[in-house]
Amino acid sequence: MKARPVAGLLGLTALLGGIGLLALRLGSVPLTTSQVVQALLRQGEELPQTILWELRLPRVLLGMAVGAALGTAGALMQGMLRNPLADPYLLGIAAGAGLAAVIPIVQGVALAWVPLVAWVGSVATALLVYALAWQPGQLSVTRLILAGVAVSAFLGSVTTILLLFADDRVQIALNWLVGSLNARGWEEVQAVALPIVMGLLAAWPWGRTLDILGLGDERAMSLGLSLTKVRLAVGLTATWLTAAAVSVSGLIGFVGLMVPHLVRLLGVQTYRWLIPWAAVMGALVLTTADTLARLGRIELPVGAMTALMGAPFFITLLYRRSGGA
16 A cells, blocks of 8 residues: 555654554563663663663664664665665675675774774775766766676685684674674664664665666756766665664665565555665564564574565565466
């Protein structure tokens, strides 16, 4: 059922608030809604306050921020490349961040440096992919995708070789590569809050431009659109958001790929509205996945949970579009 964009967005935001409250309640030490409210107000017993402020609240806020960044970046990439299978990692961002993070981890460097190194690695890789795809006066989508695939494959193989020669720190590296919000706190929230907010504010105005781009290259150019400038600017915005997200969460897959499709299933088709919807939906999906990931006796990496959620979703979507249902 198609919903009015503003009303639907407000409803989705309210649902996100409800899931956030549920996430604050659930865990190895369950809290009631009353305890959560009192703890937020710095009232009541000391234990719930400690659990909420030191463990759950920063994790939930970080999950919302990372999910919003990945969801928005996915929408930007799919609109910019006019490819429904595009995701934020298509430009080699994941491979660059992964290699940049694994190097200090296996070398025993303080983990506090990993987010910064991963951010630099992801941005540098995206810039390299753009440089390889660049042709005088134009930026080819085909070359951009091929360059991203080639660079990702190369950096991924280097990462694998480093892991093969790593010792007892390989588990730490693997946890980062899978993607996790475990043990993240206010330091990580403060590190990425401003960059992600800046990226979201920069992304939303591109909606109308991406709608025009979706009409085709010739039509877009006849309407005065510079394809090279748009693809460069939109791609760099998506890179900024993705780099900020993965620098603190690791490589959480499927969110950027799945979220735009979820929004389209709700009836939102134009990028003018799809981009803000994708931000809220991304926050909702990742917060839900992280809450589910920590409910069992053994906490799962949230990246594994998003993959478990995303793969069946796409199989179902493929089955429906093929006319099987």
